[in-house]
Amino acid sequence: MERIFITGIGTGIGKTFISAILAKALEADYWKPVQAGFEDGTDSEWVGNWLKDTGSVVHPEVYRLVKPASPHIAAREEGVTIDVKKICQQIPDINRTLLIEGAGGLLVPLNNSAFVADLIKELGAKVILVSRNYLGSINHSLLTARVCRDMQLPVIGWIFNDQYLDYEEEIVQWSNFPRIASIPYSENINGTFINAQAAAIRKQLKEFL
Template structure:
């Protein structure tokens, strides 16, 4: 089964919660799911994984893989890997990220890899999230929002995937901040990009397994996702 890279049109579009929801519903379907967030940044947690996002993903997947595999590099400031490198003098370790991903693929049937920020978030000066996806050789799912302006961001994201020859499995609309009717947005995105919209997820209050499984099973075209 092919692993997937969950990319976003921007930061704060809900990639972590979409990835967690996918991890839960696929696990409930009997898929041996592993998760990975190659680069994470922000304030480190005092207990468990340094990154709260990584903890959310691991809990959703019921995965207990070592932190150095699931999150090979953590930057203790809220910044892109490139900016963190310049400020902290800690160079992003791309070869270690790629080797960690390879190890995880041997431990699980499928890996959900969550990106950082938007798809052109810089890792090095001339190396972006797109380059990382390309080197991992896996297709991507694009998470977008329903706020006005999302069409522009989504089209640009799809165009960059085309430029880097990254297969796009589909788009998931995270409908947490409203503004653009989902029915209209779905039709417009599919007509403008030629990429299928896999579904839309409403604002989620209950992050329990039961809630996530029910919501994602109901709202996401899982057959198309796994095709």
């Protein structure tokens, strides 16, 4: 089973949206072990809506926390401590690719000593970085790349989404991580769009894996 961890340069940059496209493209299962905040629904539920009538399975969270905050804060409010070892013990036992979505970025704290990047290392997963094009994303992208290098995380490459200015090639050059794909901006995210993007990137994505 290949494990691919989907992380990004911050919160609200499209990890869940990209995860749905990747699950379609790779016919992979999806797992978000830590969900913080679900008043408007969970990321697993959102992805699951687009994977109906496919062979992909959305696996349940290990931690499902009420407060939409940093996981360590949300857990603390419920008298819970997020245990990285417990997450690793509950990795779905499957014979297909598993996409694992993180919470926020690499240095989001899970507890008082472990960050999302530490979870990636414990899971033994490869990494796909998601960057959304906005003012400031060059800095956030390169900081993310620096953490990956410093922690020796096995990065597959970048997936860019949205539109602002054309600086994807510069992020690729400065980070020294390749671009896997660019997903265009759309005001209408629906099944047709997700299926089309999955089909468009399937071949090049598999070349990176």
